[in-house]
Amino acid sequence: MAKTLATYDRYAADFERLRHGGPDWLRELRSSAFDRFQQLGFPVARKGNEAWKYTDARPFAAEAFGYAQPQPTRRTTAVRLNQLLPFDDGFARIAVIDGRFAPEFSTGLGFYGLEAMSLMQAIDKEPRIVKGHLAKHAAWQGDAFTALNTAFIHDGVFIHATHLIEQPVHIVYVSAGNETAVTHPRTLVVAAPLSQITFIETYLSIGDRRHFTNGVTEVAVEDGATVEHYRLLIENQEAYHVGGTRVRLGRDSSYSSLSYEAGAGLARHDLGVLLAEPGCSATINGLYITSGDQHIDNMINIDHAAPHTTSRLYYKGILDDRSRAVFGGTVFVRAGADKTDAHQEDKNLLLSREAEVDSKPALEIYADDVKAGHGATAGAIADEALFYMRSRGLDEDTAMQFLVRGFAAEIIDRVSIDPLREWLEEQALAALPRFRPQEVVA
Numbered sequence: 001m002a003k004t005l006a007t008y009d010r011y012a013a014d015f016e017r018l019r020h021g022g023p024d025w026l027r028e029l030r031s032s033a034f035d036r037f038q039q040l041g042f043p044v045a046r047k048g049n050e051a052w053k054y055t056d057a058r059p060f061a062a063e064a065f066g067y068a069q070p071q072p073t074r075r076t077t078a079v080r081l082n083q084l085l086p087f088d089d090g091f092a093r094i095a096v097i098d099g100r101f102a103p104e105f106s107t108g109l110g111f112y113g114l115e116a117m118s119l120m121q122a123i124d125k126e127p128r129i130v131k132g133h134l135a136k137h138a139a140w141q142g143d144a145f146t147a148l149n150t151a152f153i154h155d156g157v158f159i160h161a162t163h164l165i166e167q168p169v170h171i172v173y174v175s176a177g178n179e180t181a182v183t184h185p186r187t188l189v190v191a192a193p194l195s196q197i198t199f200i201e202t203y204l205s206i207g208d209r210r211h212f213t214n215g216v217t218e219v220a221v222e223d224g225a226t227v228e229h230y231r232l233l234i235e236n237q238e239a240y241h242v243g244g245t246r247v248r249l250g251r252d253s254s255y256s257s258l259s260y261e262a263g264a265g266l267a268r269h270d271l272g273v274l275l276a277e278p279g280c281s282a283t284i285n286g287l288y289i290t291s292g293d294q295h296i297d298n299m300i301n302i303d304h305a306a307p308h309t310t311s312r313l314y315y316k317g318i319l320d321d322r323s324r325a326v327f328g329g330t331v332f333v334r335a336g337a338d339k340t341d342a343h344q345e346d347k348n349l350l351l352s353r354e355a356e357v358d359s360k361p362a363l364e365i366y367a368d369d370v371k372a373g374h375g376a377t378a379g380a381i382a383d384e385a386l387f388y389m390r391s392r393g394l395d396e397d398t399a400m401q402f403l404v405r406g407f408a409a410e411i412i413d414r415v416s417i418d419p420l421r422e423w424l425e426e427q428a429l430a431a432l433p434r435f436r437p438q439e440v441v442a
Contacts, residue, residue, distance in 0.1 A: 007061060007062065007063065007064045007065075008038065008041075009064075010064040010065070010066060011034075011037075011148065012034075012038075014066065014067040014152075015030075015034050015151055015152070017067075018067065018152065018154065019031060019034070019151075022120070022123060023123065023127070025131060026123065026153065029134075029135055029150065029153070030150065030151050030152075030153060031151075033135075033140050033147045033148075033150035033151040034147070034148075034151035036140060036141055036147045037144055037147040037148045037151055040142075040143075040144040040147060041061075041144060042057050042058075042060060042061035042144050042145075043057050043144060044057050044058050044061050051270075051299060051328075054297065054326040054328075054358045055266075055268055055295065055297040055326055059240060059266055060212060060240055060242065060266075063180070063210075063212070065180055065181055065182035065211070065212045066179065066180070066181050066182065067099075067152070067181065067182060068098040068099045068175070068177055068179075068181035068182065068183045068211075069098070069177065069179070069181070077097065077105075077174070077176055077206060078105065080206045081095075081105060081172070081174070081206075084204055084206075084234065085170070085172065085202065085204075086419075086423065087417075087419040087420045087422070087423040088168075088170045088200070088419070088420075089419075090108070090167075091108065091167060091168050091169070091170045091200075092107070092108040092109050092111065092114070092116060092167055092168070092169045092170065093105065093106055093107050093108060093109075093169075093170045093172060094106045094109060094116050094117070094118075094157055094159075094169065094170070094171055094172070095172045095174065096118075096155060096156065096157060096171075096172070096173050096174065096185060097174045097176055098174070098175060098176055098177045098181070098183060099154065099155060099183040099184065099185070100155050101118035101120070101121075101155045101157075102174075105172070108167070109169075111165055111167065112163065113161060113162045113163030113164070113165060113195070114159070114160070114161055114162075114163075114165050114169070114197070115158070115159070115160040115161075115162075116157070116158070116159050116160075116169055117157075117158055118155050118156070118157065118158070119134075119153070119154070119155060119156035119157060119158045119186055119188065120154065120155050121158070122158030122160075122188075126158070126160065129160060129190055130158065130188065133188055133190055133218060133220050134153070134188055134218070135150055135153075135218075136218075137218040137219070137220060137246040137247070137248050137274075138150075138216050138217075138218050138244055138245075138246040139246075143244065143270075145214055145242045145244060146216055146244050148184065148214060149184045149185075149186060149214050149215065149216040149244070150186075150216070152184040153184070153186050154184070154186075156185055156186030156187055156188070157171050157185075157186075157187045157188070158188050159171075159187075159188070159189045159190070159197070159199060160189075160190045160192070161189075161190070161191045161192060161195040161196070161197035161225075162192045162195055163195055163196075164195065164196045165195070165196065165197040165198070168198045168199065168200055168417055168420075169197065169198070169199040169200070170199070170200045170202065171187060171199060171200065171201045171202065172202045172204070173185045173201075173202065173203050173204070173213070173215065174204055174205075174206060175203075175204075175205045175206070175211045175213060175235065175239070176205075176206040176207065177209070177211075179209075180209065180210050180211060181211050181212070182211065182212040182213075182214060183211070183212075183213055183214070183215075184214050184215070184216075185203070185213065185214075185215035185216070185217075186215070186216055186217075187201060187215070187216070187217040187218070188217075188218050189217070189218070189219045189220070189227070189229075190220045190222070191219075191220065191221050191222060191225035191226070191227050191253075192222055192225065193222045193223045193224050193225060193250070194223075194224040194225060195222075195225045195226075196225065196226040196227075197226075197227055197228070198227075198228040198229075198230075198416075198417070199227075199228075199229060199230070200229075200230040200231075200232065200417075200420065201217060201229065201230065201231045201232070202231075202232040202234065203215065203232070203233050203234070203235055203241065203243075203263070204232075204234045204235055204263070205234075205235040205236040205239055205263070207236070208236050208237075208238055209236075209238065210238040210239065210240075211235075211238070211239050211240070212239070212240045212241075212242075213235065213239065213240070213241045213242070213243075213264075214242050215241075215242070215243045215244070216243070216244045216245075216246075217243070217244070217245045217246070218245075218246050218247075219245070219246070219247040219248070219255065220247075220248050221247065221248065221249045221250060221253040221254070221255050221280075222250045222253065223250040223251045223252060223253060223277070224250070224251070224252050224253060225250070225253045225254075226253065226254045226255075227247075227253075227254070227255045227256070228256050228257075228416065229255070229256065229257040229258075230257070230258050230259075230260070230415070230417075230420065231243075231245070231257065231258070231259045231260070231269075232259075232260050233259075233260070233261040233262065233263050233264060233267060233269075234260075234262060234263040234427075235263040235264045235267075236263065236264075236265075237263070237264070237265045237292065237294070238265055239263065239264040239265060239266075239267075240264065240265070240266050240267070241263075241264040241266070241267040241268070242267075242268050242270075243267075243268070243269045243270070244269075244270045244271075244272075245257075245269070245270070245271045245272070246272050246274075247271075247272070247273045247274065247282070248274045248276055249273070249274065249275050249276055249277065249280035249281075249282060249309075250276065250277045250280065251277035251278055251279055251280065252277075252278075252279035252280060253277070253279075253280045253281075254280065254281050254282075255273065255280075255281075255282045255283075256282070256283040256284075256285075257271075257282075257283070257284050257285065257286075258285040258286065258287075258411070258414060258415060259271075259285070259286035259287070259288075259298075259315075260286075260287050260288075260424055260427070261286070261287070261288040261289070261296050261298075262288070262289040262290075262427065262428075262431035264294070264296070265292075265293065265294055265295070266294075266295045267294075267295070267296045267297065268296075268297040268298075268299070269297070269298050269299070270299045271284070271298070271299070271300045271301070272300075272301045272302075272303070273300075273301070273302045273303065273311070274303045274305060275302070275303065275304050275305060275306060275309040275311065276305050276306060277306050278306045278307050278308045278309065279308050279309070280306070280309050280310075281309065281310040281311065282302060282310070282311045282312070283311070283312045284300060284302070284311070284312065284313045284314070284315075285313075285314050285315070285411055285414055286298060286314075286315040286316070286411065287315070287316050287317070287318075287408055287411040287412065287428070288315070288316075288317045288318075288325055289317070289318045289319075289408075289428060289431040289432065290317070290318070290319050290320065290323035290324070290325055290355070291319075291320040291321045291323050291431070291432050291433055291434075292321050292322065292323060292433070293321070293322050293323065294323040294324075295323065295324045295325075295326075296317075296323075296324075296325050296326070297325070297326035297327075297328075298315065298325075298326065298327050298328070298329075299326075299328045299329075300313060300315075300327075300328070300329045300330070300344075301329075301330045301332065302329075302330070302331045302332065302342065302344075303332045303334070304331070304332065304333045304334060304337045304340045304342060304367075305334050305337060306336075306337055307336065307337050307338045307339050307340070307367075308338075308339045308340075309337065309339075309340055309341075310340075310341045310342070311331065311341075311342045311343075311344075312342075312343055312344075313329055313331070313342075313343070313344035313345065314344070314345050314346075314411070315327060315329070315345070315346045315347075315411075316346070316347050316348070316349075316407065316408065316410065316411050317346070317347070317348040317349070317357060318348075318349045318351065318404060318407065318408060318428075318432070319348060319349070319350050319351065319352070319355035319356070319357060320351040320352050320355060320432055320433075320434060321352050321354065321355065321433075322352070322354045322355065323352075323355050323356075324355070324356045324357070324358075325348065325356075325357045325358075326357070326358045326359075327346045327348075327357070327358070327359045327360065327361075327376070328360045328361075328362075329344045329346060329360075329361045329362065329374070330361075330362045330363075330364065331344055331362070331363050331364070331372060331374070332364045333363075333364065333365040333366060333367050333370055333372065334366055334367065335366040335367055336367060337366075337367045337370075338367050338368055338369045338370065339369055339370070340367060340370045340371070340372065341370075341371045341372075342363075342370075342371070342372045342373075343371075343372065343373045343374065344361050344373075344374045344375075345361075345374065345375045345376070346359045346361060346375075346376045346377075347376075347377045347378075348376075348377065348378040348379075349378075349379070349380070349381065349404065349407050350378060350379065350380050351380070351381070351400075351404070351432070351434070357378050359376040359378060360376075361374040361375065361376050362374070381400065381403050381404075385403055386399055386400070386403065389402060389403065397434075397435075400435075401429060401435055404428075404429065404432070404435070405425075405428065405429060408428040409425075412424045412425055412428060
């Protein structure tokens with residue numbers, strides 16, 4: 001307990017140094033959010049924290065992470081970014097390194113119909129839009145991590161699309177410092193009526209130091225707009241990661257997302273999608289790959305608040321060694337949301353007897369004339385499938401690779417961006433140590 005109290009003291013000291021700056025409404029928001037964080041505390045108690053039943057939050061709470069300090073730009077940072085992100089050559093890119101906007105790594109942002117800039121710039125240039133959406137979709141009153149992120153809102157990313165944006169926009173959050181630090185990435189994406197945009201949101205580490213990423217993303221998809229969202233988690237194995245994404249859909253709008261999670265030693269992503277107006281639709285896909293002692297937790301809530309709405313949720317997991325995954329998916333159909341069509345599914349492939357997955361899909365339906373279903377499976381590679389591959393002349397390791405690749409392909413093949421899909425095809429196997437090429441020792 002003493003160490004946890006020291007952690008809160010560290011956050012309070014950092015907040016006092018950073019609470020000033022920005023317009024009055026932002027300062028008031030930060031102060032209210034930090035007060036709420038102190039009231040809530042991290043969800044470490046065994047009782048009253050059902051949402052954290054299968055994930056132990058004590059590692060996040062016990063360590064006194066300091067607010068990340070800006071590091072001098074280094075050539076090695078540029079080299080590593082190009083090595084880690086080879087698929088985005090030619091994309092529009094906006095980079096935030098150790099919590100600070102990095103203009104030297106942000107390129108190709110001058111498209112007609114697109115505003116892409118740091119969040120602090122947007123507060124000055126687009127105060128009406130930012131104030132109308134920031135902290136309006138990701139409620140901080142009941143979640144300690146969102147409250148903490150909101151208290152430390154600073155140099156995040158703002159994207160506003162008003163027309164068809166054909167080129168993907170890549171948001172890159174990098175932890176590159178040397179000290180044990182925390183960053184609070186904040187992303188706000190607003191798609192104006194009838195606009196269309198694709199954006200990629202990547203979290204990565206440069207180096208192997210331990211750090212804590214506490215991110216929040218808000219996406220407002222207005223009437224008739226289309227948003228395609230990719231989220232990549234490739235931080236190092238020492239990292240702690242908590243992410244919260246909140247999406248609101250307007251009338252006849254469309255939102256699709258695909259999540260790839262293979263990084264961080266302990267990670268959790270809480271995704272909430274509100275289908276607020278008739279005719280909107282959401283497609284949620286994901287692939288998580290764990291090995292060693294990794295722990296990855298996905299909590300997904302899809303809220304059908306209007307009639308004639310559609311959702312599809314499909315996640316897959318590949319687990320090896322002593323790793324663990326958690327999947328919680330809830331589809332909520334409110335009273336009056338008739339003609340809802342919803343389905344969710346989670347499938348897991350266990351490559352080790354010690355790997356474990358806790359999968360808990362759920363439906364809550366309070367409307368009539370609804371189509372809804374859910375399912376969850378977990379199992380090892382079928383002996384028959386492996387025998388068939390071996391009978392065709394493949395050794396066991398190669399046969400396993402083909403079968404694992406085929407399992408992941410059902411998600412990866414849904415990526416519409418060719419270079420990103422090709423990169424993910426390579427990464428899916430490389431994320432598992434058993435399939436990495438062995439170094440030859442002379």
